[in-house]
Amino acid sequence: ETGVTQTPRHLVMGMTNKKSLKCEQHLGHNAMYWYKQSAKKPLELMFVYNFKEQTENNSVPSRFSPECPNSSHLFLHLHTLQPEDSALYLCASSRGGTNEKLFFGSGTQLSVL
Amino acid sequence: RKEVEQDPGPFNVPEGATVAFNCTYSNSASQSFFWYRQDCRKEPKLLMSVYSSGNEDGRFTAQLNRASQYISLLIRDSKLSDSATYLCVVINNNDMRFGAGTRLTVKP
Numbered sequence: 001e002t003g004v005t006q007t008p009r010h011l012v013m014g015m016t017n018k019k020s021l022k023c024e025q026h027l028g029h030n031a032m033y034w035y036k037q038s039a040k041k042p043l044e045l046m047f048v049y050n051f052k053e054q055t056e057n058n059s060v061p062s063r064f065s066p067e068c069p070n071s072s073h074l075f076l077h078l079h080t081l082q083p084e085d086s087a088l089y090l091c092a093s094s095r096g097g098t099n100e101k102l103f104f105g106s107g108t109q110l111s112v113l
Numbered sequence: 114r115k116e117v118e119q120d121p122g123p124f125n126v127p128e129g130a131t132v133a134f135n136c137t138y139s140n141s142a143s144q145s146f147f148w149y150r151q152d153c154r155k156e157p158k159l160l161m162s163v164y165s166s167g168n169e170d171g172r173f174t175a176q177l178n179r180a181s182q183y184i185s186l187l188i189r190d191s192k193l194s195d196s197a198t199y200l201c202v203v204i205n206n207n208d209m210r211f212g213a214g215t216r217l218t219v220k221p
Contacts, residue, residue, distance in 0.1 A: 042117065043157070043200075043211040090156055099145035099204045104156035 003027040006105035021076040023091030030096030037088040119212035136201030145204040
């Protein structure tokens with residue numbers, strides 16, 4: 001148990017659907033992240049929130065929309081996704097200082113049909 | 114050149130073997146380094162930090178070579194449960210870069 005919980009674990013959606021991924025951390029951390037992991041590729045950073053403020057948007061298409069209502073919760077809203085968006089989406093948190101290690105949630109395995 | 118490079122493997126070794134992975138990085142200003150372990154269809158989990166002086170945790174030893182810009186992970190007396198993908202992480206001013214991972218399979 002890493003203290004970072006993600007739901008759902010698996011998600012299958014059509015290209016016209018709207019869905020949301022949820023992440024909650026119980027570690028008292030101040031920074032939260034969304035990563036995308038595709039097969040045989042390095043983890044790709046999507047978004048970073050520090051103290052609820054978005055500090056990084058790594059050229060992510062607008063069909064992915066993050067929301068961070070407080071430092072413990074993070075959402076990723078999905079709409080009109082493409083099949084190539086199928087991947088493992090990982091949430092992570094850290095204390096928020098410089099060069100801090102990350103603690104990951106178990107991920108959402110997303111399939112877009 | 115990729116910012117962080119790892120040999121993807123797979124490394125297939127017998128139980129009890131010693132195995133080592135390297136991870137090279139391109140940014141000489143990188144400040145922090147970690148090794149993560151990721152099991153199939155699971156999230157990455159922190160294995161160990163990598164310090165300038167090197168560090169050891171049981172059967173695992175991590176080392177940093179700044180001059181040649183690589184970090185290494187040595188696993189001694191490998192167990193079946195060590196089978197996983199090992200990811201290196203290189204950080205510079207909160208810019209965190211992951212390697213694509215090295216796959217290890219330990220066989221009986």
